[in-house]
Amino acid sequence: MIIVKAKYLITNPECCIENGAVAVKGTKIHRVGTFDEIKALTSIDKIVELGNAVILPGLINVHTHLDLTNLHNRIKPTSNFTHWVFQIVGARIRWKEDDYISSIEKGIDLCVESGTTTVADIANTEYSFSVLKKSPLRKVVYKEVIDLNPDHAKDVLKKTQSELSTIIPDDLLSIGLSPHAPYSVSRELYQTIAHFARETDTPVCTHIAETWDEIEFLTKGTGSFPAFLRQIRALSDNWQAPGLTPIQYLNETGILRNHSLLIHCNYVTDEEISVIKSSEASVAFCPRSHHFFGHTNHPVQKLLDAKINVGLGTDSLASNDTLSIIDEMKFLFLRHSILPNILLTMATINGAKVLGLESKAGQIKEGFEADLCGIRLPDAPVGNIVTVHPHLNLPHQGGGIQGDNKYSPPLVGGVRGGGELLRNIYDQLLDTTSKNIFTMVAGSICYQNQSG
Numbered sequence: 001m002i003i004v005k006a007k008y009l010i011t012n013p014e015c016c017i018e019n020g021a022v023a024v025k026g027t028k029i030h031r032v033g034t035f036d037e038i039k040a041l042t043s044i045d046k047i048v049e050l051g052n053a054v055i056l057p058g059l060i061n062v063h064t065h066l067d068l069t070n071l072h073n074r075i076k077p078t079s080n081f082t083h084w085v086f087q088i089v090g091a092r093i094r095w096k097e098d099d100y101i102s103s104i105e106k107g108i109d110l111c112v113e114s115g116t117t118t119v120a121d122i123a124n125t126e127y128s129f130s131v132l133k134k135s136p137l138r139k140v141v142y143k144e145v146i147d148l149n150p151d152h153a154k155d156v157l158k159k160t161q162s163e164l165s166t167i168i169p170d171d172l173l174s175i176g177l178s179p180h181a182p183y184s185v186s187r188e189l190y191q192t193i194a195h196f197a198r199e200t201d202t203p204v205c206t207h208i209a210e211t212w213d214e215i216e217f218l219t220k221g222t223g224s225f226p227a228f229l230r231q232i233r234a235l236s237d238n239w240q241a242p243g244l245t246p247i248q249y250l251n252e253t254g255i256l257r258n259h260s261l262l263i264h265c266n267y268v269t270d271e272e273i274s275v276i277k278s279s280e281a282s283v284a285f286c287p288r289s290h291h292f293f294g295h296t297n298h299p300v301q302k303l304l305d306a307k308i309n310v311g312l313g314t315d316s317l318a319s320n321d322t323l324s325i326i327d328e329m330k331f332l333f334l335r336h337s338i339l340p341n342i343l344l345t346m347a348t349i350n351g352a353k354v355l356g357l358e359s360k361a362g363q364i365k366e367g368f369e370a371d372l373c374g375i376r377l378p379d380a381p382v383g384n385i386v387t388v389h390p391h392l393n394l395p396h397q398g399g400g401i402q403g404d405n406k407y408s409p410p411l412v413g414g415v416r417g418g419g420e421l422l423r424n425i426y427d428q429l430l431d432t433t434s435k436n437i438f439t440m441v442a443g444s445i446c447y448q449n450q451s452g
């Protein structure tokens with residue numbers, strides 16, 4: 001049995017244990033408590049002391065493209081999405097197998113080093129499956145499917161099924177499908193995938209409501225997409241715009257009824273938010289990628305207020321600087337009035353729910369998978385820290401977790417510290433100098449940097 005201890009242990013966004021420890025047996029969390037309680041257990045093989053750090057549930061990245069990792073700093077920031085796509089295609093035109101593999105491997109390392117224990121990755125090639133399968137990460141890998149020709153729908157699914165038939169899922173790997181986006185997938189292919197995925201309980205995600213161009217494409221058949229798609233001979237001359245907004249369109253194809261993961265939702269109306277809510281789909285919000293493309297304000301608060309399950313994603317390094325979910329939380333903390341406990345909920349509990357893992361990941365709980373990260377805190381002791389950040393004006397009583405911008409003090413018996421303590425720890429956790437120093441997935445230590 002391994003014991004992981006630190007000055008603080010946040011078992012879920014509302015609960016902090018001072019001098020906390022987690023006992024890990026095999027792949028699972030065996031006991032959670034203060035170190036004084038945990039050290040009384042028998043059969044302890046090893047104690048990992050993280051010192052002035054906080055142990056958190058392993059962070060969950062609900063949207064990334066690890067195969068684009070090596071394009072970091074090679075793509076110019078642009079608000080023109082089709083120009084960005086051209087840059088990506090151009091940059092990878094001479095890539096061979098080794099280039100894809102090294103890009104994915106680099107991405108995996110960056111995730112593990114930043115405390116991410118679970119990723120939802122989009123696989124543009126078959127290499128993502130084989131490389132990620134060997135990695136220590138927990139993952140749902142979604143095979144990207146692209147084809148705008150309605151006559152191809154059934155054959156495309158058959159070919160995809162055949163490609164995926166050689167990949168064996170395991171305790172850490174699930175396989176999903178990602179019909180890419182409404183401007184790259186025909187209505188018929190969305191329908192075919194929706195039907196197949198429901199029959200086979202296959203996870204589905206899709207990029208949606210990402211740009212104004214996409215909305216123009218779907219509602220009126222205008223904007224930059226039709227010309228771009230005809231230039232690459234992907235769109236037939238007799239194609240007609242469906243005359244629907246992105247979420248209406250997805251609803252019509254049936255794909256919303258798959259508990260789907262909707263990536264981005266940068267531009268959705270109040271009416272579309274109601275449709276998402278009633279469909280029980282989740283949303284992947286990628287804050288810094290959203291910023292990279294210069295989009296206007298994301299409706300994240302409206303989605304949270306509507307009690308839609310929203311997780312955090314980094315997207316790829318072709319539109320971001322790191323693959324760290326803590327960096328996404330820090331970015332949001334500085335720029336939006338989202339409370340730290342909500343940010344952590346999005347990065348853990350909501351992320352687990354997005355991927356159907358809520359009964360085994362996203363919290364530090366006895367019987368759950370031992371997915372943990374340890375974040376080194378700034379050096380000043382908690383008692384001396386003066387909370388000055390306006391977003392941390394938290395009340396000391398009441399509140400729930402998901403979607404409520406309210407804060408609850410720890411309520412669990414034996415837990416030390418009240419609202420003030422948790423507030424100070426969040427302040428330090430979201431400090432620019434805090435840094436991941438420890439990552440464990442399914443009871444295995446994947447990364448440890450005590451000097452970090």
Ligand SMILES: [Zn+2]
Pocket residue numbers: 063064065122207263315
């Ligand atoms: Zn994406």
